[in-house]
Amino acid sequence: MKLKCINCAETYPPEMLYSCIKCDGILEVYYEKDFVKNDSNSFNANLSNTMWRYSSQLSVEHHDNIISLHEGGTPLHFSDRYKKELDGFQGELYFKDETVNPTGSFKDRLISTAISKAKEFGYEKVVCASSGNAGASAAAYAAKSGIEVVILAPQSTPKEKIVQILSYGATVLLVKGHYSDSYKLAKDLSENYGFCNLSTTFLNPYGTDALKTVAYELDNQLKGEMPDYVLIPVGAGPLLKGLYQGYSELNKSLKSVGATIPKLIGVQAEGCSPIVSAFESDQEIVSAWEGSNTIASGISDPLIGYEKDGTYTLKLIRESKGVAISVTDEEIKKAMQDLSQLEGIFAEPTGAAPLAALKKLYEKNMIDPNSRVVCLITGHGFKDMNIYQKMDNNIHYIDNVNDIDSVRRILNIPT
Numbered sequence: 001m002k003l004k005c006i007n008c009a010e011t012y013p014p015e016m017l018y019s020c021i022k023c024d025g026i027l028e029v030y031y032e033k034d035f036v037k038n039d040s041n042s043f044n045a046n047l048s049n050t051m052w053r054y055s056s057q058l059s060v061e062h063h064d065n066i067i068s069l070h071e072g073g074t075p076l077h078f079s080d081r082y083k084k085e086l087d088g089f090q091g092e093l094y095f096k097d098e099t100v101n102p103t104g105s106f107k108d109r110l111i112s113t114a115i116s117k118a119k120e121f122g123y124e125k126v127v128c129a130s131s132g133n134a135g136a137s138a139a140a141y142a143a144k145s146g147i148e149v150v151i152l153a154p155q156s157t158p159k160e161k162i163v164q165i166l167s168y169g170a171t172v173l174l175v176k177g178h179y180s181d182s183y184k185l186a187k188d189l190s191e192n193y194g195f196c197n198l199s200t201t202f203l204n205p206y207g208t209d210a211l212k213t214v215a216y217e218l219d220n221q222l223k224g225e226m227p228d229y230v231l232i233p234v235g236a237g238p239l240l241k242g243l244y245q246g247y248s249e250l251n252k253s254l255k256s257v258g259a260t261i262p263k264l265i266g267v268q269a270e271g272c273s274p275i276v277s278a279f280e281s282d283q284e285i286v287s288a289w290e291g292s293n294t295i296a297s298g299i300s301d302p303l304i305g306y307e308k309d310g311t312y313t314l315k316l317i318r319e320s321k322g323v324a325i326s327v328t329d330e331e332i333k334k335a336m337q338d339l340s341q342l343e344g345i346f347a348e349p350t351g352a353a354p355l356a357a358l359k360k361l362y363e364k365n366m367i368d369p370n371s372r373v374v375c376l377i378t379g380h381g382f383k384d385m386n387i388y389q390k391m392d393n394n395i396h397y398i399d400n401v402n403d404i405d406s407v408r409r410i411l412n413i414p415t
């Protein structure tokens with residue numbers, strides 16, 4: 001196992017390195033063909049329903065170092081009801097429900113691996129810049145492992161996310177500005193003050209590598225049938241890269257001629273869509289976004305200072321023959337309601353963004369009506385209750401318990 005630069009292909013021994021020393025390019029974990037673990041016999045059977053069932057393809061060398069709260073192994077729901085909202089759609093629609101991860105988002109896969117590697121490398125303290133979900137995850141896994149943790153989050157982060165982070169006992173620094181400012185400070189702490197950096201852009205190669213397990217699980221759940229489209233909320237884009245990498249590896253092992261990977265749809269919010277902007281104007285290079293403004297805090301990432309992450313994600317979207325698309329906050333809110341009221345899945349705005357994008361693409365005839373579609377629902381609704389509280393609902397107040405006539409009127413029960 002090595003680290004390899006995606007830009008200049010320079011390789012490094014597996015250590016905690018965040019970018020290529022030669023060219024500052026993104027590093028990824030590279031497994032040689034004959035890669036074998038030292039302790040392949042000591043697998044903990046309690047982890048067999050988690051993403052660690054794939055531990056032989058993950059970067060943690062010794063199972064004793066795995067810090068797990070049962071991440072991954074998430075359900076894939078088949079859509080019966082929402083599907084009917086897509087007029088004439090005859091295909092299959094699925095929701096990969098990442099909200100059921102231990103801290104309520106897909107970030108647990110990444111953090112579980114990154115903090116296990118931090119332990120393996122002997123770190124005693126970790127830092128994580130976060131728009132909320134990665135911070136909650138880092139705080140929980142740090143609590144589990146006894147490693148000291150500092151979370152840096154924008155002051156605009158939803159209150160519920162901050163409360164969750166604090167509940168795990170983490171030290172929280174609320175940083176003025178947007179996510180990129182928190183990111184900059186986390187980098188400084190890791191470069192100069194001995195913290196291992198768990199920030200979930202493309203910074204930590206070991207964490208990013210673990211997101212391929214989403215593709216492995218989908219392959220297993222769909223019994224080897226490939227989705228035609230996978231819709232993914234995208235900030236910097238490591239989750240999209242995970243799908244790309246996972247399906248590329250699965251194809252390699254099949255050795256099938258002409259095998260392809262699903263079309264990967266990168267979904268951003270209209271108020272912060274640097275990757276979509278480059279996609280729509282046929283640019284290869286993604287530029288930082290000015291003045292991000294959206295309810296989807298999980299993907300409100302202007303990429304300032306690490307625009308290269310967006311450029312890489314854009315390249316993968318194009319290689320998969322997918323598209324990048326933005327959705328408005330109103331479209332996201334509608335998708336949140338549809339997801340909860342028609343499918344029973346309670347998602348935060350970012351988690352519902354793929355459904356909003358699916359509707360939009362379908363109405364533009366950009367989704368084949370006979371295709372197999374997977375939406376990744378990335379974060380739980382409990383993380384951002386404020387948005388739901390402001391929506392129309394079906395609540396009624398009963399002041400007099402004996403006033404059955406009022407109750408009948410509300411419930412449309414005939415007299």
Ligand SMILES: [Zn+2]
Nearest residue numbers: 005008020023
């Ligand atoms: Zn390089």
